[in-house]
Amino acid sequence: MPTALTALTGVRHPIVQTGMGWVAGPRLVSAAANAGALGILASATMTVERLRGAVREVRSRTDAPFGVNLRADAADAADRVRIIIDEGVRVASFALAPSRELIARLKEAGVVVIPSVGARRHAEKVAAWGADAVMVQGGEGGGHTGDVATTVVLPQVVDAVGIPVIAAGGFHDGRGLVAALAYGAAGIGMGTRFLLTSDSTVPVAVKEKYLAATVKDVTVTTKVDGLPHRMLRTELVDALERSGRTASLLRALRHASAFRKESGTSWPRLVRDGRAMRHGREMTWGQVLMAANTPMLLKASMIDGRTDRGVMASGQVAGLIDDLPSCAELVDRIMAEAQATLKTLPGTG
Known part of the structure; x- marks a missing residue:
């Protein structure tokens, strides 16, 4: 099923395994790539040295194209x-909009640049700066998310930019892929669905929590x-x-210290990253400090298997997933479902 995404990145199928911290490591990324999808390595929770080693490990496991996800700030x-x-590396993806200069540097080196966005104006900005494609995530998606549904924000972005658009948030099967293509997308991005595969290194006890969840068990919190x-x-x-506020700040301080050691980040660098996070947002310094809760929780x-001490980012589709296929089985199934769905549409059989 060739699309603008497959042509741009060189993958066989218009499916992206998104970069999830602590989840999208070399094993999952290489398995997704070998299955014909675009695997994205999550780098924000790695030191710079670990990132280089992880890239080389993926390369040792697959000859297929893959990408690395970065925090632009x-x-x-x-x-x-x-x-x-x-x-x-074939693709650089970004959780926040990269600068015009960063995009230019990557493109000069022949790297495909795909920022993730949550609104039309963000897509328009990075497209004007030279991004090769964008991934737009609707509110159904896991992790940091907005409040506009994929079915609303996706067509807005498709109509606003002249580059390939990848749809994320709420996708897990072939029917969803066909729906995204009908909206004008060039493919779909999936996080929770790839987390729940046998190739994912997430502990079994954690996967069981996801499999047992219903749609109503997935919530949005700012805490x-x-x-x-x-x-x-x-x-x-x-x-x-x-x-309360005091307990939240004390917990944030503790987690900030732990993340600093885990990631090899200095306190001055944490402060600089915090300043970058504040840019353009109404966030107190307390909220900035609380951002350290995310990677450690x-x-x-995702690593220690302590569901009593950690949080589990999840898209709403967790309530629809009940199995743990390999990446190869999952991708093959999605593509077969997509082809079967296309045949049932009027005038396409």
């Missing part, structure tokens, strides 16, 4: 871009880092929402 973003260029964050509702999330679940 990170103080060491330029160092990470250098690794992408040096190591010949983790001050920004809307979609995740599974658990006793810990309920406790976070009941906690995610690590507790």
Whole structure:
């Protein structure tokens, strides 16, 4: 099923495995790439040195194209871009809009630039700066999210920009892929669905929590880092929402210290990243500090398997997923479903 996405990136199928911190490591990314999807390595929770090693590990596992996801506002973003260029990575994706200069540097090196956006105006900005494509996530998606549904924001972005658009938020099967293509998208991005595969390194006990969840068990809270964050509702999330300001700040300080050690980030760099996060947003310094809760609370679940101490970012589609296929089985199934769905549409059989 060739689309503008497959032509741009060189993958076989118009499916993207999104970059999820602590989840999208070398094993999952290489499995997704070998299945014909675009695997995206999550780098924000890695040191710069670890990122280079992870890229090389993916390369040792697959000959297929893959990408690396970056935080555009990170103080060491330029160092990470250098690794992408040096190591010949095909795609650079961004959780926030990269600068015009960063886009130009990557494009000069032949790297495909795909920022993630949540609104039409953001897509228009990065398209004007030279981005090759955009991934737009609707409010159904997991992690940091907005409040506009994919079915509303996707056509807005498709109509506003002249570059390929990848639809994310609410996708998990072939029917969704066909629907996204009908809206004008060039493919779909999936996070929760790839997390729930046998190739994912997330502990089995955590995967079982996701599989047991219903659509109503997925909620949005601002108590983790001050920004809307979609995740599974658990006793810990309920406790976070009941906690007062002082307890939240003390917890944030503790987690900021832990993340600094884990990521190799200095306190001055954490402050610089915090300033970048504040730019253009109405956020207190307390909320900026709380952002350190996200990586450490995610690590507790996704790495340590402690669902009682960690949070589990999740799209609403978790309530529709009930199995753990391999990436190859998942991608093959989605493409078969998509072809079957197309045949049922009037005038296409």
